[in-house]
Amino acid sequence: MSQYRAVRDNIVLHKRKPGGYYQRMLVVSAFGGITDGLLECKRTGAPGVYATYADAEDDSAWEQALDNVSTRMAQINREMFGNTPERAQADSFLQERIAGIRDCLHHLRQVCAFGQFQLAEQLQTIRELLAAMGEAHSAHNMVLYLRQSGVNAVLMDLTGWRTDEALPLDQALEQAMERVDLSSQLPVVTGYAHCEEGLMSRFDRGYSEMTFSRLAVLTGAREAIIHKEYHLSSADPRLAGEEQVIPIGRTNYDVTDQLSNLGMEAIHPQAAKGLRQQDIPLRVRNTFEPDHEGTLITTDYRSPSPCVEMVAGRRNLFAVELFDQDMVGRVSHYAECFTDELDRMKLNLVAKDMNANTLTYYVSGNRKKVRRLVSALQHRFDNADVNTHKVSLVSAVGSDMSIPGLLARSVAALNKANVPVRAVHQSLRAVEMQFIVDDEYYEQAVVSLHDELVQTHAETVALAVA
Template identity: 90%
Template sequence: MSHTVEKIGGTSMSEYQAVRDNIILHNRTPEQYYQRLLVVSAFGGVTDGLLECKRTGAPGVYATYADAEDDSAWEQALDNVLNRMAQINEDMFGLSPERALADSFLQERIAGIRECLHHLRQVCAFGQFQLAEQLQTIRELLAAMGEAHSAHNMVLYLRQSGVNAVLMDLTGWRSDEALPLDEVLTQTLARYDLSSQLPVVTGYAHCKEGLMSRFDRGYSEMTFSRLAVLSKAREAIIHKEFHLSSADPRLAGEDQVIPIGRTNYDVTDQLSNLGMEAIHPQAAKGLRQKDIPLRVRNTFEPDHEGTLITTDYRSPSPCVEMVAGRRNIFAVELFDQDMVGRVSHYAECFTDELDSMRLNLVSKDMNANTLTYYISGNRKTVRTLVAALQRRFENADINTHKVSVVSAVGSDMSIPGLLARSVAALNKAGVPVRAVHQSLRAVEMQFIVDDEYYEQSVVSLHDELVQTDAETVALAVA
C-alpha cells in the first residue's frame, strides 16, 4: 500500500489531543502508524501574532517591525508571541521531560530571530541598505517559526504515545542557500523511511521561489501539494475542524447542512474564487494533473470518510452540492457611452489596473456601454482603482456599491427551472437581487445581493436547492 500526505490546519493543531487520538492513533495498530507524511500548520493564532491577524489586520511582529521607528514595539510583540507559544508547551507537556526539550527549541529559535532583526536594524542604519528590500525575507523568517514550533511539539507529543515521529524541518533554519522547492522536497524525502517513521513536516518550506511572495498564507498548501506529487502519494488528505458541507453551518444550522461526500476539482476552483478554499487553486492544480484524489476530513469525526475530490467526478444526477458566498464585495460599475464597439479595450484597461493593485476579481458582467467588476479588497485600494480608471476614461461615470456574492455550486447543475426556483426562493425571503450570472457549463450560478441580505440569501437558497431536493430523494428511496 502506498502512502498518504496529510495536512492539519491550525485550528485542528490547537486540539492536539484530537490530532493524536483521531488522526494518528484511531483504529490503527502500531504497524499502521506509518506510510504517512503529516504537513502541519502553526497552532491557531500563532501566525497571526507573528505576521498580522488574517481576519482583522491587527499587527503582529512583522507588521510592527516594518512600521516601528524603535525596537521596543516589535520586541514586545515578539515577547507576546513567545509567551503564547511557551504556554502551548506547558499545556501540551506539563512537567514531563518533553517540556524542557520543547522550551529549549522555542527559546533558541526566538533568540535567533531576535538577533537577526536587531542586526538588520543596525545594517539599515547605513544609507546603502534599505529595510523595505528585506521585508519579504523577514516575513518568511517569522512565518517559518510558527510551523517549526508546531511540528517539533507534535513530534515530541506523538513519541510519548509510542509513535516513531520524526521532524522534517523545511524552514531552512540557518541555511546558506535556497534551492528550488521541488529540489528541496526531493532531497529531504530521500532521508526518511516511511515504512518505519512518521515525518511531521513544517508547512513552510524555504526555497528559491519564495513561497510567501507567491502564495502568501497559502504556502502550507503548496508544500502539502508538492510533497504529494513528488512522492507519488496514493491520496492527499486535509484535516479541518469542520466538514466540507452544503453551506456554512453557522448560517444554515449545524443540523441542516450535510457533508458533500463527493465532488470534483472544478467545484473547488469555484469555492476558491469565493474565498472558501478547500485548497489553494495552485495547490489543487498539481494534484489534479497527477490525478491524485484529495479528501477533506473533519478532525473531530474520525469515523466519517469526509469529502473525496477527484478530477472526473460528476454527480449521478444533476444537483446543487453547496450554497456558498462572499461578503464585503465592491461592485465597481463603469458606464461610458463611447464604450460601444470598444468593450474589449475598456476591459483590458480595467484588468490592467486590477492586476497592478493586486485586487481579486470575483465576477463581472457587461453590456454595450457598461462594465461591472465585482472585486474583493479594502475600500482604500478600491478608491485608488476608481481614481485610476477615471483618469483613463475622463467621460465615464464610475460608481461603487457594497454587495455580496451568493452562489449555488455543483459538479452538474443542469436542472430545468433551477434559476426560476432560486429567484423565487430569494423573492419569498424578501431579498432583492441586483444581478444574476449563470454559465453554460452548469457548475455555478451567482446572485449579487446587497450586503445586508447575505445571510438570508444563503439560508433561503440552501433550504430550496439543497434541503428540499435531499428530502425529495429521501422520500423517493423510502
C-alpha cells in the first residue's frame, strides 16, 4: 500500500477505460510500518502503541507511541495529496479517529482503576481497535486518491467504528455490500473486519486475507487476486539469484498450504479454504509487472509432468528431541502430551519425526518459550532426555513430485554443497520433501537444491523443446 501510485496505475487503472474500473472490490492493508507502530514490530518485536499500553504503568509512554504513529500517518497524507482539498479530508479523518482512540484508552485506564475491572480482559479488544486504525486510514486515503483520477471509489469501512454490536462476519459483509453498486462503484474495503468471531484473535495479522476470501465467496467472484511486491517464484531471489529463479505459472491449493506451513503464505490456509470449496481460482500477481499473468492457483491443478516447482524453507527453528525408552508402544500418549504442551506455550509446530522411543518436534518461537517447553516435558517424563538444537528446514515442493530417484538426487546435491543433513522426510502424497539442516547451512541448502531440482529440470525441458 505504500506504493500507492503503483496500486492506482497498475491495478485499478491499467489499460482500462472508465467503465472497466468496476465489478471489482479492492481489499487493502495498512500502509507499510503503520501496523508495527500501532501494535508491535512484526520483525523485531519493538513495542508500538498496543504493547506499550499493555505494559506501561502511566499514560506518557503509550501516548508518545500514539503521537509517533499519528505523525507518520499525517506524513503519508502529505506525501499522497500535497496541498489539495483531499489532504484536508484525509487529515480530518485521521484526527477524528486518533482522538477517539486516545479518549477510549484514557477512559479504559480510569475504569480499570476499580478492582472489579481488569485491563487484561480488554487487551484483545484494544489490539483490534488499534489494528483497525491502520486499515481505515489506508482505505480512506485510497478512496480519495482514486477519486482524483476519475474513479468512483467508495469506502467500505468494516472496522466497526462506533458501532453497537458485532455481527457474524458473513452477515457484516453482506450488510456492507448491500450499500454498494458494483456496476458503477469501486469499493475500497478495510482488511480488518469487526465481527462476532474476532478475526484478530484467530488469525492475528492474517485477518485481511480472511476478509478478502469471504468477500470473494459471498459475491461469487470469478477470480480472487492477491497483489504482492514480488512473483511467487521457484525460490527466494535474494538467495538463489533474480536471474535463476522462475515465476510459478500454475499450482494448486495443496502447495499453498505447504508454503504457509513454512511461513511463506501465498494466502492463509483458512482463507484459502473458502475459495477452494467454492472452486474460485486465486491469482498471485506482481504489482510492479501488471502485464505478467502471475501465478494461477486452483483446486485440481497437477503439473503436466512430475517436477519440483519450488524450493522454500524456514530458518531459526528449534528441534526439541524427547527420548525415553518407556515410550516404546506408547508413542501416541507421548505425542499427545507433547502437543498439549506446545499448545499451552503457543509454539508453532512446523514438522515432526518419530521412531520407537524418540519424538522430535521442529517448532518456531522464541528461546524463552522453548526453554519452558523443555522444562514442562522434563517434568511430565522424569526418565526422559530432552534436548534442543537450532536448525532450519528446507523443502522441495510441487503439485506432483512422484519422480523416481528424487530423494537420492537431493541428498547428493546437498552432499556436493557440503551441507550435512540432520533429518529428512518424504511424504507419500509426493507434494513435499523436507530436509533438516543446521541453521548455518540454510542458504547453501536452498541454492543447491534449487540448482539441482528446479534449474536442471527447466534446462532439460528447454533443450527438449529446442
